[in-house]
Amino acid sequence: MTPLEVALIAFVLVTALATALFRDVLSAIIVFGAYSLGMAIIYTVLLAPDVAMTEAAISAGVTTILLLLTIAKTVRPSTDALFESVNVPAVLTVGAFALVFGAAVLPAIPAIGAESAPVWSNPEVTQYYLENTYAETGVQNTVAAVLAAYRGFDTFGEAVVVFGAAVAVLLVLDREVFA
Amino acid sequence: MLELLATRYAYVAFIVLLSVGLYMVIASQNLVKKVIGVNLFQTAIFLFFVASAYVEGGAVPVVPKDSAGPTEVIVSPLPHVIVLTAIVVGVALTAVGLALIVRIYTEYGTLREDVLREVRSDD
Structure with missing residues (x-):
């Protein structure tokens, strides 16, 4: 546990609490964006750069934009109190x-x-991917290789979920086209 | 006790963030903040997965080109893949939830759960 890790964990805990307690929804959304960025840095420290990039782009980026669009289309309750009552x-x-x-x-x-970490209780599975990924797929990044090659059909299913969500959003908002 | 917490700091953060997300879903009266709470809950679980894949002194899951396989210790890529899928599905769910919230606002003119309950009971 390095000082960097301590600082990052403290940062995400404080921003998470601020998100929960800020009464103003816009403040909560902005603090939540900072929280997502802190999480992305923690993922980088834990050697998961692919997850970090996705978290920064999708959670800190797209989710924040969706939340801001929502309060732009609805209402941002005006308030004098800084924090919600607990x-x-x-x-x-x-x-x-x-x-x-x-x-x-x-x-x-x-x-x-630790060597006995949950994932390593069955090391053959992980080792198989690490040893054979480049020979079988020609991709050096094992995360990308599993996502797009070994589990390509799952990723296709994920795309279907996103398409279904887009259709659901259009149906709920009573629109036939994006505008 | 202190050592238990220090060697498992990411899991401690996971449990605290899970609780904060749960609190937001239960206690926030504003529907938008409830959705933020669900997202917070979700990122806590991602932290658990990523921390469980980490190995001390490891390298990022990028393998060398030679066919002999990696010689150094590498963190497990498999939980990372699960989390990548979950992040994308999570944002799709958030979009649907927020669309429902916009629709609720156009129908009832409020985002507060308690007001919504009153308006619905008057119908």
Whole structure:
């Protein structure tokens, strides 16, 4: 656990709490964009550059634009209070959830980066992809190779989901064309 | 105890972020903030996957061109692939949810859950 990791984790926790507590929706959206960017940097530190790029482009970019479009089309409630009042029963429920879940999960899983990490409990699977990706697909980036070659049909299914979502949005908004 | 938290810092962050997302879904009266809460919940799970793929002293999952296979330790690419798919599906779901919110606003003129409940019970 390096100082950089500590700072990044602290940054995402603070921005997440600010997102939850800001009363003004526009402020919450902007802070959530900063949160997504912090997450993208954490993914980079954890050696997942593909995930980081997607998070920065899609979560910090597209999701923020969608949220801003929504409040542009609806309403941004005007308010004097900076923070929302805290809902005590909800905090207690969620806090109990976090404590029970944390007490059950944290001792049960190996430390981050340990040889016994969850993914390495069955190393043959991961090793197969690492050893054969270039020979079988001609792609050096294993993430891209699994996404587009080994699991190409799954990615096609994902494209169908996105198409279905676009159709659903047009239906819900009662429009035949994008405008 | 402290060592347990320090060696599993990303999992601790995962649980806290999961709880904050859950709190937003339960307690926020504004529908847009509920959708932000779902997104926050989702990114917490992505953090769990990415942290579980990480290996100390590893390299990014890009393999050399020779056919002998990688000689160094490389983080597992498989959870990364799952997360990439989930991010794209998540933004599609967010778009549908926000479209429903815009439609609710044009029908009822409010984004607040409590007001919406009152208006609906008057119908």
